[in-house]
Amino acid sequence: MIARLLEGMPRAAAVLLALLFALMAAAPLFAGDYLLTVLILILYFAYVGQAWNIMMGFAGQLSLGHALYVGLGAYTAAALFVHFGIGPWIGLAAAVPLCALVGAFVGFLAFRFRVAGVYFAILTIAVAEFARVGFDHLDWTRGSAGLFLPVAQYARNDLWHLRGHPVMFYYILLSATAIAGLGCRALLRSRVGYFWLAIREDEEAARALGIDTFRYKMVAVVISAAMTAFAGVIYAFYYNNLFPEQVFHISRSIEIILGPIVGGIGTLFGPILGAFVLTGLAEMLTGALAALGIDIPGAKQVFYGICLLAVIVALPEGIWPWLSRRLGLGSDKP
Amino acid sequence: MSALLAIDGVSKRFRGLLAVDRVSLAVPEGAIVAVIGPNGAGKTTLFNMIAGVHAPDTGTIRFAGRRIDGLPPDQICRQGIGRTFQIVRPFPALTVEDNVMVGALLHRRQAPQARLRAHEVLRWLDLYDKRAQRAATLTLPDRKRLEVARALATDPRLLLLDEVMAGLRPTETDRMVAVLKQLNQASGLTIVLIEHVMRAVMALAARILVLHHGAAIAEGAPEEVVRHPAVIHSYLGAEDVA
Incomplete structure (x- = not known):
């Protein structure tokens, strides 16, 4: 199975990937609590970055509102848990179809009425903002006061209810990131993947080759939204509190897309690399500033801005295409 | 009517400009037909109507017996019409x-x-x-x-080629002509091409349709068409005929 999923990958790339995965799998053995939370953050962004990359990197549809699906997924699972005691995995089974449906709605509105490019991006922002304001006033989820999950000290990790030590979340996110990576690779090498790239490159030419562009753009949005829903569920049960102003905020959406941009939009490893680089460096910066006793509010945002600028100027395709060439891996599709 | 592609009286108007004016053309299965004419004659507009980019204002287009005018480009391609773009x-x-x-x-x-x-x-x-x-x-x-x-x-069963010889050197043109001829003979591929390179047109096409200001001014075998007075007058110019 794994062998089939890795088929056609340069040997060096497969070895490096296996090493990275082994290192990540062993990390909780030697990582302290702080490093573990940083790694969790990295994996979270690696996962949602890949989900976003399906829409933008593969199918060329720019979403600036992916916080919508994180928030919807988070609120769905959390509300079901708080109100009915329904566990997160069943909550996930509700959150995924809901986000898929909302994604389909956004996609339908846009693609049916030919809202494209910048206007599509604005539409995705608008829907996310709509959700933010809506949830601010939705009593069922406690509105702007925030929804809190009951927290207690747990003697052992309860995987079924997602209550327990961060290590549990770490391994869940590591698995999700790895599965997402293999899934994206399989998608990209399949019929739908080729059609997405064609749409991204030149939609009119894609249509002239018989591709039902509406349908395949819808598929991209729905898969991306459904994948992001999972990140939302994990977010809710990891942080245990949800505020509309936080989860649906546009800065959350922007955070999601920074990783793929820095790592390489449309590449398979770019979103993962980008998450490591951005989150890793930002946390190192925060740590260094704290050690020096300097407190600069917004230092992280400024740092993100500098990273973004540097990448856009020096490596407009992102770090991964450049790095993979340097490593002699040739293709930017490992 | 057993033509693979049957265009019947199609017109297309853009604002005030009548780009294609009641053009009809029947392309039998396995044929190679060229559409020629000066720039702005409506050749590409005619192609775009066949390929589904524009719906004709009047007239019908049938492919393999089925109406295709007004269908979107992807559906037309799935029915068996492949096309190239003049600007690649x-x-x-x-x-x-x-x-x-x-x-x-x-x-x-x-x-x-x-x-x-x-x-x-x-x-x-x-x-x-x-x-x-x-x-x-x-x-x-x-x-x-x-x-x-x-x-x-x-x-595709029908291939629409929009000026694929433009910019090719003569040897490259000959090579492309040979490839297309081979495909036509081996698999019965039907080809309609817009072309300015007369060397390719004369080598490939069994029939030629000449458009001028959107209207068909001549149609027939290459030898007849290039001798047609209206064609010489409007398009080819005296020196090209020889």
């Missing part, structure tokens, strides 16, 4: 092979089968050795060939 539109960031793969996947579910088809088509068009290059790095003649390869990969 490769997928620039994709390799030559992946460009052609997109076309080959239209009627093939699995990538490996599509790859076989893509390789076959790339060999016909002399692009096989360049298959790993990004399309953006190709020269214009190669991009023209890639357009043809991509359209061919969709297994």
